[in-house]
Amino acid sequence: MADFEYVSCPKCHDKFMAGEEFFRLPQAYCHCPYCGNEFPVGVAASEASRAAGKRAGS
Amino acid sequence: MVKPAPAESSTNSFGADLHQFLELYEAAYPGEVVHIEKPLRAEWEITALAIKLEKAQRFPILVCHNVVVDGRRADIPLVTFLMASRLRLARTFGVEVHRAGVASYERVQKRVKPVIVSRNQAPVKQVVEKGADIDVRRFPAPLHHRMDPGRYITEGFFLSFNRNSGLDNSALQRGWLADRDEIRVFLGPSTHNAHNLRQYEETSEDMPAAYWIGHHPLALLGAATHVGPDESHYETAGGTLGAPLRLVASETLGEKFLVPADADVVIEGYMPKGQRKPEGPFGEYTRHVGPQRWCPLLKVTAVTYRKNAYWDDVMVGHTHWISSLTKEGAVAELVKHSVPGVRAVHVPMSGCGVSHVYIQMRKTVEGHGKTAAAAALSGFFDIKHAFVFDEDVDIFDEREVLLALATRFQADRGLVLLPGMNGSPLDPSAPERNVTAKAGFDCTKPLGKPFAERLAVSDEVLARIDPVKIIGEKRWEQIPVEPWG
Secondary structure (H helix, E strand, O other): OOOOOEEEOOOOOEEEEEHHHHHHHOOOOOOOOOOOOEEEEHHHHHHHHHHHHHHHOO | OOOOOHHOOOOOOOOOOHHHHHHHHHHHHHHEEEEOOEEEEEEEHHHHHHHHHHOOOOEEEEEEEEEEEOEEEOOOOOEEEOOOHHHHHHHHOOOOOHHHHHHEEEEEEOOOEEEEEOOOOHHHHEEEEEEHHHOOHHHOOOOOOOOOOOOOOOOEEEEEOOOOOOEEEEEEEOOOEEEEEEEOOOOOOOOOOHHHHHHHHHHOOOEEEEEEEEOHHHHHHOOOOOOOOOOOHHHHHHHHOOOOOOEEOOOOOOOOOEEEEEEEEEEEEOOOOOEEEEEEEEEEEOEEEEEEEEEEEEEEEEEOOOOOOOEOOOOOOOOOOOHHHHHHHHHHHHHHOOOOEEEEOOOOOOHHHOOOEEEEEEOOOOHHHHHHHHHHHHHHOOOEEEEEOOOOOOOOOOOHHHHHHHHHOOOOHEEEEEEEEEEOOOOOOOOOOEEEEEEEOOOOOOOOOOOOOOOOHHHHHHOOHHHHHHHHHHHHHOOOOOOOO
């Protein structure tokens, strides 16, 4: 069942299991089951990072 | 195969809804319905109690009257472990405990059409909440395990109707009570409810849907039965219960959207087209955590319930017989088409109630042991290991099962190996999703060759010798029990 990865919440740093779709879908975001923080990973995180870079550069 | 007493011979199925069942069953077996008045927090405490009971091999119905949710006592009690006892379900079918699987399988083959009743005949309409009054988080659903993101509906049937045919579909599908009017629902991609959602989304429509929670155990077994896409779960529930399921029109989804009138709680709403949010991680039947998923959600439009409603919960990842009991009968039915002489089948809880099957047979032709194993492994995608035994092995006693594996199995001649088969998507050891290696273990003695006898003393001596009397009751109680012996 290797269709997931452990991700670490950037806020509370605890780890949980996220399905492969969170790394593939640009609109998907994770919900930390411990602190409720919501954050992107994979493609969505890359796009968010790129958008932030554009804003910083403009 | 020895034919069991027919399930219809039962004269007492303990009523036709959850309330009648609890009342009648408690009257007959007062020790097996435990009312707990002490406060128990919804967060892990109910699960911890279940874990300890399971370890002690005791499976009473737990009625928790004082569940503390977010620091305050919930308005309604929680029922859990309803489906945890094989003995209780056997009594409900009116059969001996080892025959419960066959009885369950026979009963779920029956179909009874539902009947429609008016709102004032429907107990589930005694309290109706809409709009700002809705808050599904007030229900005493437990937080089951570490890593679950919140409290979940587990013994709730997610209900939708096929957009084109209008056929009902109910399935036990988990729902996270994420907000006062939002439940995030895991619909496995190959399920009929997921198919129904796809139909609505392809036409850019929201899908009307509901959860129904709390009913007679036989209605639950029937509704949970896997049937074809052109069959009604309401009819299987009625057939298994032995009486038509009474249905009533919804409050907010139209007169054609029918819900069980005798349920304890109904949560109505709609799945907004194309909308997805994170759901899970969640503790699964495999006794391991399944990952977070990107899932649809139910926006709640109405909540209806009985004045004296129970919140019915199943301890997912712990003992329950919802699917395994019926599977025993289904395996027996399938395997006997390949080989004669099947005596009994057991789907044990040690295999998560799904992955392992023990088959007891009278072998008359060499090769039938391996054939029986292969039939079971091929016929059910989620059976991973099949073990076949002679009829002198008690397949309901796992010490006997393992002894037979140790003393009657030779891997070079009794092993059936089926690599690359379709398997459970939730098996943590699977090399890739939906793919697994399966194995069969023919533990039957070779035919026509001498085989060592089991150790024994005479039956008369065994019956006569009573260790408590010989050692003395007081000394007997002082001797520690050693489960690893």
